[in-house]
Amino acid sequence: MKKILIIILIIFLTGCYNYKELNKIGIVSSISIDKEDNKYIVGAQVMNIKNEDTDSSKVIVYTEEGNTIEEALRNMTNKADKKLFGGHLSKLVISEEVAKDSIIDVIDLFQRLPEIKTEFNITISKNIKAVDVIKVMTSGGTIPADFVKNEIDSAYLDSALTYSSKLDEFVSFYLKDYIDPVVSVIEVENFNDEGTSLDNTKTTDPDTKIVLSNIGITSNGKLERYLNEEETIGYNLVRNNINELIVPIKCGDNYASISIIKSETKYDVNKNKIKIDINSNGNLNEYNCNKDINEDTIKELESKTEDKLKEYIDKVLKVQDSSKSEFLGLKRLIYLEYPDYNNEEYKLYINTNVNISRKGELDNSIKGEKNE
Amino acid sequence: MNIDILKKLQKEAPDLKIRTINNINIIFFETLCNSNDINDFILKPIVMNNINDYSKLIKIPFGNYKEINNEKDLFFCLYSGFTIINIKNKFIACETKYPLNSSISEATNEKVVKGPKDAFTENYQNNIGLIRKRIRSKDLKVNEYVVGSESKTKVGLLYLDNVCDKDLVNEIDTKIKNIDIDYLLSINNNICKKSYTFPTYIMTERPDLVSFMLMEGRIVIITENNQEVLIIPTFFIDIFKSIDDHYQNRINVTITRIIRIIAFLTSIIVPGLYIALTTFNQETLPTSVLINFSMQREGVPFPSFIEAIILWVTFEILREADTRVPFVVGSSMSIVGALVLGQAAVEAGLISPIMIIVIAISSVSSFLFNDNDVVNSIRIWKLIFLILGSFTGLYGIFIGTVLFFTRICSIKSFSYDYIKEKL
Structure with missing residues (x-):
């Protein structure tokens, strides 16, 4: 009887902590971070999962501002119908401005939260606001955020033209002596309002495209400069990162x-x-x-x-x-x-x-x- | 002791016949006896040779006859299918039993790919014969008991003298002797501990399995009027073994056994694990899988736990119904089960398709084991994992795993550990 009581206590004393039904969570696939008037402007790309094949977009982007990133994410609950869930974050887009200020300040939240995988890509948006990058409608795949992830992977593994920089590696390189991390760089070709609509995926030559632009180097947790193609290949050669070239x-x-x-x-x-x-x-x-x-x-x-x-x-x-x-x-x-x-x-x-x-x-x- | 008590009995048992020739009374149950035997070997000699006294009577050649001295023996013989011959105050009984059982046929409950097809029957002698046919050794010992104060069921304990552990034989021997029961249906519940969900015995109808187990040093108990023979003790690993493994290539059989183990774990863990992963630990699933699951759950009104319980109970009802209904109705049952309950429930938005897959894969996996006791104990553990998983997530699954293994390790199969590899 005692044993049974203990088992029952084990189950019910937890109070179903952390319980969340699948259809009640909004899976965040990308987060963008800009800065304006000393406040972070955070954009979250949330998957819009529908059972039927509807014409609606596969993702919705919410933007909010706040003194901290979490405050901005909190403010998003006013707009979103589901609880945001960061366990499947696949990329973080940081604007050039924020990156030059400090990348390390931004990623603290993501390293600290237990539910977030530390394997998402850290990218810098060059010459464009970070939130615009996650607004671009890309074709292919059920997961729009995977488009950039696959783009980075194929460019890195097949031609060494970029480097796939993950959160845990970024942090560990930052903490080590005499080595600094690098980040992948993203550009958007021809950004306009049509690029954020479904029409962008309906042609063979989309007007607005997400283009990788090699890597950016950091010093002391801040973006320092960009490398061009040849320099990136040189970086990968020295760092023993060549898979194919x-x-x-x-x-x-x-x-x-x-x-x-x-x-x-x-x-x-x-x-x-x-x-x-x-x-x-x-x-x-x-x-x-x-x-x-x-x-x-x-x-x-x-x-x-x-x-x-x-x-x-x-x-x-x-x-x-x-x-x-x-x-x-x-x-x-x-x-x-x-x-x-x-x-x-x-x-x-x-x-x-x-x-x-x-x-x-x-x-x-x-x-x-x-x-x- | 005289004929009057039998005549009194005749009023309540109309099938008891009493025939009187030359002041010799011939008493028998026409429902238990073979009337041809009585005609040929009892009535004919008595009439032809004009027998009228005891000394002449015992010269008639009977196969199996004995003199009866008390009332208890008289009734035992009468009810066992003997014919009683009464002359003055002397009673003798001779066997004229009519075999009231099905002939040896194919095993219906335990399907095998290879191996012999014969199965035990309800006849006690036949069953021992089927084993003796396979083990022609003087070391095969049979201890016989009569259990049941009303049913007087014959129970045989078989073991190989030179292989079997004597302590175990003595333990079982005292257990059988101590059974106090009116009517014996099946002996497993009387000698095996009841609190274990996993069986510490095998009930089988296959003589080749029984002979094989005897050779390993296990004990076999045959009960009269029961075609299922009890093998004790058995261990956890025996769940994954099947007798037709021995008729096949051993490398292939190894793979088959690995698949059985996978199926066992699948059927126990999968429903609980699915709920734990989709309601607590979503970050552990690949993104595309999570999106698919999420898409299918769109619009389902119940929490996953309730959904799983509904589907599981429905499935168990269908299974129970399927075993009870006659074969002819069976096919319409499966149509109702598959179409009406499966497809329609999904289309009505009550249940997500993925949940049907989860419950189905776990239920189908449990049917790899032809022992119903194993299937039912898998069912209990499935429910434990389901509850733990739905209330506490992966943490609960780990607790469940620890519980499961401690339980398995603490079971005693008679005086042996349940996780013993071999006897």
């Missing part, structure tokens, strides 16, 4: 392109010398040069690719030299080896090695085959 090579008047399918970056730290070894495997995917493909030309292509990779890295190192930010984390490499390291100068040696393992069925360019 397309490298265009110039040969004479024409181009060939090498697709790097496997790349590994190794660091060798010795006192104040850092040696970075990049070993890559690639395929020859496109070839329009005049020369026949043989061992010599392959070697030439390999060395040209190596030079190109070095060029990417040189560009990002130039940014590193002129910036306060430690986004490459090179000093951290020394710090990990020699914990009494104190911000001294270091020398960097870069060595790239590319191996082309597949060249395709043709021995020459198609044009060249015909001339033979």
